């Protein structure tokens with residue numbers, strides 16, 4: 031069984047290139063994913079009109095199911111009253127019922143988690159309750175499990191260490207116990223894919239950590255233009271599922287093109303291994 035997921039992140043509506051929206055929409059229509067995951071920083075400042083722009087984009091791709099989590103930019107920054115008393119008002123208005131959810135797509139289960147908080151400006155964390163909810167879920171051993179939240183579990187540059195999920199060590203232990211296969215995030219606008227064993231050597235079962243870049247925003251970093259990840263999961267062999275992550279970068283002709291392909295397979299004892 032083949033499942034294709036498009037992982038988009040950090041569009042920052044309100045600080046985005048309008049012309050890239052069309053390029054991204056046509057890529058999605060060409061690639062026909064079974065699910066589109068959007069891992070936060072949907073807007074630049076959590077303003078009503080920015081959520082309306084995001085909603086328009088999502089509606090253009092309404093033929094696909096969506097899994098969406100908020101980022102630190104999706105809760106008000108300057109309006110302290112709104113931040114404290116209704117931080118997710120517009121998110122909930124636009125993406126009804128999507129704040130934290132388990133989304134099954136055939137034998138793949140996607141858990142969306144909210145790593146933002148009204149009490150933190152930039153940094154992200156998950157509560158013990160949030161991560162334990164995943165462990166409690168009884169799934170078949172052969173299923174593939176994906177956890178998605180805005181703040182990343184790994185990064186390629188030391189300057190971004192401060193942006194990693196605060197309680198990542200504790201979270202990683204729980205994810206391994208729960209058999210989470212793939213952990214998706216965004217936030218640093220620097221696309222990166224790695225096995226968990228490098229950053230978390232004490233956790234025996236390896237997961238794949240995949241951080242998507244910014245798909246639409248002009249807040250790009252050196253060597254990382256607008257991009258997204260395409261995740262192809264093949265569960266035909268139930269004992270050894272395979273997973274391929276392809277990074278698509280925006281080129282000067284204003285089209286997204288595949289530039290990097292990384293393949294993995296799962297060994298029931300060790301977790302994920304690079305092909």
Ligand SMILES: [Fe+2]
Nearest residue numbers: 040071217218
């Ligand atoms: Fe961002």
Ligand SMILES: [Fe+2]
Nearest residue numbers: 071101102217
């Ligand atoms: Fe962010």
